[in-house]
Amino acid sequence: MNEKNSIVEIWVYLSGSPLLALFITLAAFQVGLFVYQKSKQSPLANPVAIAVILVATFIQVIDMPYATYFEGAQFIHFLLGSATVSLAIPIYRGLDSLKKRSFPLFVSLLAGGGASILSAVGIATLLGADKTIIGAMYSKSVTAPIAMGIAERIGASPTLTAIFAVATGVLGAILAPFVLNALGMKAWWQRGFPIGVAAHGLGTSRAFSINHEAGAYASLAMGMHGIVGAIAIPVLFHFFNS
């Protein structure tokens, strides 16, 4: 009885400090990374998705409110902004490639970004999704840290946006090779760029694992989509919702 009480005390103490939330987040991600490496980097075994499922299950089992979890995990969440700023480095490294082919790359980005929003918002609306769901569809092809910033600006849920962005990244990494083969795309740069436009970070790491040039162009596309999306998506959103 006494022993049980002291365990409960430790438990209450830990869940009141950021320690538990930080620990389970990092530990779950480490498990995710481990599974991802064991599966030979299959896009299906995405470490983010695995970590989210593990943490969500865990906090539900121990009955920890999400707000309490987030209070601790906010220290990780805070770094999203810094990570967004640091995306300047891969974009800078890709600038030479951009200069060589700036016209086709920009038009391709606009076509892809436009298709992403029109089709996602259009299909979700046609199939009768809720307004909150539709709002979170707008920036799902933009890299998650920027997508969540855009979501806050347009009054959509950053959480749903992050979930749709991660799901899009997983889907894009899986489906891209089929789509690109069906269209007969051969040059590596032409295969990499569309993956970065559609499936941001997860697509980019997949592209890097296949070919370096494809990865460099995917990374450039992801960065360009982040900047252009942050400017254009709020404008489009207000245009569709006025």
Added chain:
Amino acid sequence: MILGLVQILFFQSLGELVSKFVFPSLPGPVIGLVLLLIWLVVNKNISESLAFVADGFSKYLGILFVPAAVGVVLFLPQLKANAVPIVGALVVSVVLTIASSALVLKLLTKKTDTHE
């Protein structure tokens, strides 16, 4: 590593300030990204420390959106009720996005530029 972090936090703060007072529709970190990019273009050089921090962030970017995405627990009933439109929209949209972006590249590049 510290110098790189200082640079990133500096541009992040600058971005937040510009966002608050000049362009409220743009997220501060995105403005910080653009300012840092301009600074790199002007200087034509990435310090070793900055490259180290940036590569670390991009390698483990995924863990940073776990805390927000765990918020999925608050949306479970809504996600379940909207499962068909969500899956339909996400799958079709990602295929159309890749396809339209790829087709434009194909149409706009000369045949000679496809081998490299």
